[in-house]
Amino acid sequence: MTKRKIGIALAVVLTGAGSVWIAANWGIEQTDDAQLQSHIYQVSSRIPGIVDKVLVDANDPVQPDQPLVLLDSGDQRMQVLRAEADLISARRQADAANVTVGADRSDASAGESQAHGDQLDARAEVVRTAADLKRYQSLHRQGAATQQQVDLAKSQYQQSLGRLSRSKGSQATARSRQAHIQVDASKAAAALAGVLQAQAALATAKLQLSYTTLRAPAAAVVGQRQVEAGQGVQPSQGLLTLVGRDVWVEANFKETQVSRMRVGNRADLHLDGVPGVGFHGHVTSLSPASGARFALLPPDNATGNFTKVVQRVTVRIDFDPSSIAPWKGRLKPGLSVMTSVHT
Secondary structure, eight states: OHHHHHHHHHHHHHHHHHHHHHHHHTTEEEESOEEEEEEEEEEEOSSOEEEEEEOOOTTOEEOTTOEEEEEOOHHHHHHHHHHHHHHHHHHHHHHHHHHHHHHHHHHHHHHHHHHHHHHHHHHHHHHHHHHHHHHHHHHHHHTSSOHHHHHHHHHHHHHHHHHHHHHHHHHHHHHHHHHHHHHHHHHHHHHHHHHHHHHHHHHHHHHHHHTTEEEOSSSEEEEEEOOOTTOEEOTTOEEEEEEEEEEEEEEEEETTTSTTOOTTOEEEEEETTSTTOEEEEEEEEEOSSOGGGGSSSOOOGGGSOOOOOOOEEEEEEEEOHHHHGGGGGGOOTTOBEEEEEEO
16 A cells, blocks of 8 residues: 555656646747847958058957058159149140130131121122123223223123122031031040040049958958968958957757747747856757758759658847847857757
8 A cells, every 4th residue: 555655646747747847837838949049240351461450359348430451652642642633634635625626616607707797798699790880881881981891891790799609608618617616526526425424433543542441331240360561462351350249149950940930929948058048049940951951062852862860940030139238249150059949
């Protein structure tokens, strides 16, 4: 009877403990395959050059757009000065071309008006001298005018015809000036294009000058410094490594654990680096593929040698701001995290 009672008591205790464990863990998926993550920025130069100054050191906090490294900018400054001089020259050439076009247009307009007026005068003179000649010829036939008068009238008529011909030539010359104006207008347009090219060259020179100052892309902390003053650098060469201040958790759950996970699920987080403190967060995204698909050499199961391996899916969890605020300075990317997601 005593053994029976002890057995019954143990069964009750085990049943109670099992019930408590089930109640505490029902609908919760856990994993210790999780780490803190953050943005990692590799600061590099866009142009080759010599390092003039390094303004930060390892573990220094930096703000967005803060200068980090200064390259020797002598060559770039000279390029800016040269581009500015070229722009001034191009603008003066364009101004001179525009003045020339304006003067040509004024001269052509005045010349064409003068030629038109001369032609009208010449036509009127032709009409008058023709009438005089006709009248003197009629009087000469009647004996009322001398041959000398007829010859003089004929001479005046011939002279008026000559003036009319010259006025037509002057008008043609005035019209030909329009073609010259078109040539000058084309030169003015080319000068304007030269101004635009000079402006683009100046903008490029200023952009190259701006590349001599390497700035922080975001609020971060200097993680590694691989550059010293006087060092020659090349484009894309890593000079500084910055670690962003925003942190989150990437937890790798088994494929059998994510079937009921959804964005917004509550998560409890415990870090080995901050013992005794519980953090809270929520699921913000699930990876579109298993981790094996993103490996350098994804597994090929079509070779015939197949062994089933439980795959893992990365789940991103963001901290609740109120939970992380007092401890944010102690949360370092790479720390291990014990993750429990309430599904």
